[in-house]
Amino acid sequence: MNKPLLLSLVTAALLGTTSLSADNTMYDRFQQMELQMKQMKQELDALKAEKAASAESADAEEADDEADDEADEDEEKVAVASKESADDEADDEDEDDEESIEDKVEELQENVAELNKNTNSNHLKFGVDYRFAIENLDYKMADGSKAKNDAFMTNRFWMNMSWAATENLSFHGQLAYNKAFGARSGASNPANASFETFDWVSNENAYDDKLRVRSVYFLYKDDEFAGADIPWTFSIGRRPSTNGHLINLRDDDHASSPMGHSINVEFDGLSAKFGLESLTGVDGMYVKFCAGRGMSNAAPKFTSTPYSSVDSSQGANPNIDLAGLIFVPYDNGQYSINTQYYYANNLIDAVNPQNQPQGFTTVGGMHSITANFIANGIGDGLSDFLDDTIFFVSGAMSITDPKKDQKMLDATAQDGESKTGYSYWVGTQFPSLISEEGRWGLEYNHGTQYWRSITYAEDTNIGSKVAARGDAYEAYFTEPLVDDIFSLQIRYTYIDYKYAGSNGFFGATSGDASEISSTMPGAANYVDKAQDIRFYLRYRY
Template identity: 35%
Template sequence: MKKLLLSSVLVASLFAMNSDSDINTKIQKLEKEIQTLKSELYKTQNKLNPIAANNHLFFSLDIRTTYDAIREKTTDGMGYTTIIPNPDGSVTFSGFNPNIPSKTYTNQIFTNRVILTGVAKPSDNLKATVRIEANNMFGMNSNNQYSPYNNISWVANETPDDINIRLKEAFFNYHFGPNNGLMFSAGRRPATEGFPANLRAGDDPNSPLAHLINMEFDGFSFEIGNDIFSTISDKFSDWGTWIKFCAGRGYSSSKGKWPYDGSPAYSKDNFKNTDFAGFILVPYDDGQYSLWTETVWAWNMKGYNFVTQQDAINAQNGLDFNASMQDLGNYFGFNTIFKADGIGDGISDFLDNTTAFISFALSKTNPKSGKQMLGSTDSKTGTSWWIGADMPGIGDNDRFGVNFVRGSKYWRSMTYGEDTLIGSIAAVRGKAYEVYYNAEIIPHLTAGLRATYIKYDYAGSDAFFGLAGNPDQQVYIEKASDIRAYIRYKF
């Protein structure tokens, strides 16, 4: 616009001239004025945004205020009413009650989530991203007293609690090789709100696929893009084939800088490292129809287990027993999704703008000798189906969607922090039903409604791999619902 105004002034001035000398004089004067104006604009830009102007660092802001009305109903049965921590790190399950009646819990919770993102891109093939987040319930709460694992690094940003600012993402992507078709990345990776969980939040998808993994992690990735596959065969170019390898660590065996037992700094504790590795393979993606797969292995998964054989006997007889956090075994998971970004070709505007998908996932435990994973010393296989669609709404900038998930008895998704206060629909052992509606009020300001209902067939859907993940527990959440409303500013 400023260039257009300057050009208009110059043209008008030229037509007003009566001689060549006058024209030359006026042109020289205008050139000086243009240079002066450019200098002033440059100084003004630097004052307004010196970081962006000089170092190519760009910021974005995401503020979301949410209301959740939750309702959870337990089953009838028997169970333990108290969990008592012991000085050695174990816990005692005490206060056995042979007749715990069904009970319904309700609550209304306001939360405020703030995400600040900084992106630096000094060149076309190098980008770094840092994202920090505060996710708090309105007012003070007692989570630190009742939920000792509420702020572990896998889920700290996904579970509303205090107003502390935490690191959500910090990583770089470096592209290299032929046509920059190779990519290496390291740091705290974006691992929540992958497809299809991103649809319900109205966001772009992250990696990995959310049906199998939807929790934060620290690690590495290496991608071989379609440009590389295309050099092997033209078919790969048509198919849109690519693959990404990932590896990370969920628990570091370390006593820290100053161990209280006199051990050397950062020496190993009594646990083993929890590591994982896997890959995302997209064999086909033509822009409309695609097939995605995800495969993952994890080692030394943890959870509470019986301290002695007598504790297991006591538990069977309804007596108090002790349990401690232990390395229990390994894990394998697989997920495949068929997705359609538009159904058919020109049948209707509605179908052209509909995203539909069907996802199948499988999990398999491999307990160490004598250890129990998910309540069993045997290897257990679980499966889950997730079917859904995200569709245009009644206006120009609104969408609504539906989700249905069904998980088997021993299904175990790698997620604790999916954005549903009653639990993860991806991890459900039973059935989950969900509808949502997201709409734009004005540019950068959106609002949404979501209703989630879960019918659990077994216990332990959102638990660790030990006793709490045992599907045969007699007291557990049988039914749960969450009615959510939010308003969100994003720029």
């Protein structure tokens, strides 16, 4: 019998030592051993299935023989005896093959266990993601003046970590380094230095040469909840909350759970997800609850400044908390509908934004509602091009909830007056017509005067495009150069602001939505139009 057991020879070579080398990393060895175990188990299952089929065939033949004429009984007995003898030989051979594969699987499992013991963990994995980018940044101010940087260069490095301690419990983390070539950006503008290390964007800013924690959390998952057939997860820690749905397409990343149309910031918190597909019979239905803290009224031990609810100008910051849910009513893998709601409290505005000392004041809260439709492939077999084309449309609404004595987004509003803003966003990504693996993307989004997102961490150095109170246009081309390990991208982003404050805070100072014009007070400080041309090279493994 043909026995595809060459894997065992490879296994012996791989597992002859527990030391690690540059050509045989821990990650590689785990991956190879898991693959070999899977293939061997498939061989074992195939042998058992073949043996079962042989037994069924023998039973069927025996039943047919019993129905034959009794006159042929002696001849039948001779034939059956001969067949049984052949079957016994085949069974012996199958059993030997089966035992051989089972021995190899057991040996491989023992080696995996030994390696886990030496590393104090199960399934320890590391990954790296390095990106060099060069950008041409150009601004036209409201008074007609211009500002630019012809060659803004950055190094961005992510180090990914994961440990699967059990089938249900795992740990995930990511360290990040993001720095402009040649200098720390905050040193050139002391007036804005306090924003450079703002907790929402500490790893998205090209700032200093420190390695920071971008995300760190544990994840628990199970197939049942309270005895019901409801797959669920629970997680707590520093969230993977940037590069969410839709914005991840142009960033060539897997989507994190938030919808990038209305929230894209780093924060600390928790989430719990419940799959509803089995209960409802609707493809992909689930609900996910999220909560987090974006700023803390906290101080180091033994500080002379006590915790307080007063503004930072008097010694403390407010607690900014956010809670919401994501509900996906339908997702069959090709077409999906996604919705999101959150409420953020104690939102802030800058005090004396043009002068020092810099501080914050609490102005109120905000409701945010987002819904989108995604087609991951258009139609059913209409053409290879449409099968591999992604199309999406997204709409969002923000509703401010100001404190009774505060204004939000409008310096001319009455105290406590709420403002509602809207935004829509359409885009497509499709196969390249000039290369086999490349992807093109085209996107457009529009925001009204009082539109407000929390998307400061969006990977666009001229400011968040989906936060724009006005129009934003974007085109990009991504090309894999070496499999999915090494790639390049060229991206062009253009923003035409109609109203100020798109990337400010939430009050009537830095967040004021005044109409952009050459005659507005302080016109030289307001961006009218901005563009970013970016080229990057990226290594991921």
